[in-house]
Amino acid sequence: MNPPAGPPSTARRIGHGSLALLAAAAIWLPCLHFFYTRPATVFHVTPGLSTRASELASRHLRLWTEPGLRQQELGRMRASNAEWDFMGRSFLVWSLANMALRDPPSSATYMQVIDQIIEETLRLERQEGMHFFLMPYSKARAFELEPARSLFLDGEIALMLAARRVAVEKPEYKALLADRVSVIVDRMRKSPALAAESYPDECWTFDHAVALAAIRLSDHLDGTDHAGLCREWIALARQRLLHPASGLLVSSYSRKGEHQDGPEGSTLWMVAHCLQLIDRDFARDQYERARRDLGRTVLGFSYAREWPASWHGRTDIDSGPIIPVLGVSAGSSGMAFVGACAFGDWDYVRTLAATLDMAAFPSRRAGALRYCASNQVGDAALLYATVLGPLWEKVTSRAKP
Amino acid sequence: MNARFRERCAALWHARFFSAGDFVLRALFLIAVFLIVHLAGLREYTAFLSGTPAHPGMSWQWVAFLGTLYLLLYFAFILLVPVLLLAAAILFLTRRSGS
Numbered sequence: 001m002n003p004p005a006g007p008p009s010t011a012r013r014i015g016h017g018s019l020a021l022l023a024a025a026a027i028w029l030p031c032l033h034f035f036y037t038r039p040a041t042v043f044h045v046t047p048g049l050s051t052r053a054s055e056l057a058s059r060h061l062r063l064w065t066e067p068g069l070r071q072q073e074l075g076r077m078r079a080s081n082a083e084w085d086f087m088g089r090s091f092l093v094w095s096l097a098n099m100a101l102r103d104p105p106s107s108a109t110y111m112q113v114i115d116q117i118i119e120e121t122l123r124l125e126r127q128e129g130m131h132f133f134l135m136p137y138s139k140a141r142a143f144e145l146e147p148a149r150s151l152f153l154d155g156e157i158a159l160m161l162a163a164r165r166v167a168v169e170k171p172e173y174k175a176l177l178a179d180r181v182s183v184i185v186d187r188m189r190k191s192p193a194l195a196a197e198s199y200p201d202e203c204w205t206f207d208h209a210v211a212l213a214a215i216r217l218s219d220h221l222d223g224t225d226h227a228g229l230c231r232e233w234i235a236l237a238r239q240r241l242l243h244p245a246s247g248l249l250v251s252s253y254s255r256k257g258e259h260q261d262g263p264e265g266s267t268l269w270m271v272a273h274c275l276q277l278i279d280r281d282f283a284r285d286q287y288e289r290a291r292r293d294l295g296r297t298v299l300g301f302s303y304a305r306e307w308p309a310s311w312h313g314r315t316d317i318d319s320g321p322i323i324p325v326l327g328v329s330a331g332s333s334g335m336a337f338v339g340a341c342a343f344g345d346w347d348y349v350r351t352l353a354a355t356l357d358m359a360a361f362p363s364r365r366a367g368a369l370r371y372c373a374s375n376q377v378g379d380a381a382l383l384y385a386t387v388l389g390p391l392w393e394k395v396t397s398r399a400k401p
Numbered sequence: 402m403n404a405r406f407r408e409r410c411a412a413l414w415h416a417r418f419f420s421a422g423d424f425v426l427r428a429l430f431l432i433a434v435f436l437i438v439h440l441a442g443l444r445e446y447t448a449f450l451s452g453t454p455a456h457p458g459m460s461w462q463w464v465a466f467l468g469t470l471y472l473l474l475y476f477a478f479i480l481l482v483p484v485l486l487l488a489a490a491i492l493f494l495t496r497r498s499g500s
Contacts, residue, residue, distance in 0.1 A: 010417075010418070013417060013418070013419050013420060014418070014419045016419075016492060016495075017419030017420065017423075017424070017488065017492065018419070020424075020488040020489075020491040020492045020495075021424075021484060021485075021488045023487075023488070023491055024483075024484045024485070024486075024487035024488040024491060025484050027487055028480075028483045028484050028487055029480070029484075032479065032480070075457050076448075076453050076454055076455075076456075076457055077453060079453075079454055079457045080452045080453050080454070081452070084453075317452060320450065320451060320452060321450060321452070330450055330451060358479070361444050361447050361475075363444065372444050372445055372447045372448060373447040373448060373450040373451060374448075374450075374451050375448060375451045375452075375453040378451050
């Protein structure tokens, strides 16, 4: 008969405990994503509105019907970056235009909020000047092309006006849109690289892609034809704006087309989406390259890097903080939803949404959803990802307004 | 019943380092601390991840500190706590099958 087993020695206990911890981690970590993964249809559906879209929209509509709440939210964002105040408006208008096409019975409510946003934005631009929505370095030196204007503002305002008109026509916005488009085209034509400044001698691919989308919508609405300009820009981008190692579009460049930065995820996903209106093949090629070079999935959770392995930029307000080792970028990961939904990459949407639910801290109150780790512009971009589609489809289906 | 429960709690409290009881105790501690910061509303301060202050009047360092504290405890709650409890179960079961 064996003697009863006594307590194991300290070394033996630590050895057993360590092995148990390793085994437990090997069981738990691959299972964790099951608690956060939902079908992609929770995020994006066709037709109608997904549950996530309705929850996010509820919060944003409340922001524009409760002035106190809006001031508080805008105050938080402007404390960091005045651009976010502006971009939050743009993404919300573009979202609501898509929502009006998805949910026609609620269209009147959406149009009311769109008009409120557009009119307040135009009033602020008129009263405070364009620098109100730009970062302080916009005043650091003179714009190369006088009078100073920012394509960041002109492009996004043009797309707001055009999106509103494509969703539900508003004749008062026809002249406003035509003026913006005329300014954009004129300034692009004055540069050898078809480059219009957003900041002094700083031109952004993001802003050009948005502006080209606005021009395309404007052509659809008013029967104008800027197809030549769009073709020229694409040809020029293929020739001069690609990062040689990755084949991805660089994010910023000078008026002469000299690269000022490399490819950035916070820019690329939206650029690929906007270019779907201009050159579908080029847009898909950019998306697939971005997906391959920036998209990552670990243990069932997806995210996006800000830079491809062949380029390392500096962390800035667009990238957000970068999580070391994995290279997770909040800015790029948020915008990756736009790219993934635009190109129907539902597996990526599903796994990105799992990461969002795990690490962005959703907070639900009275049917309204916001992400604590995000802000109004981040949530508005997510809302846009959940509803995008109908606006682009209406324009590319060649149906006349 | 109460006496037995108290006895078990005492055994847990005095559990040896890296034993099943020690893992359970650590998991319970993490759950308690996470619940405290969660109920105190520190989730709001994770807004620092987007470069946005949770409250415009607060100092950035303070917001980042509270946000980071919440983040660490949240990830401890979803990653470490289940691993500790599973490890405790594995130790308990292997010991039981061994004896």
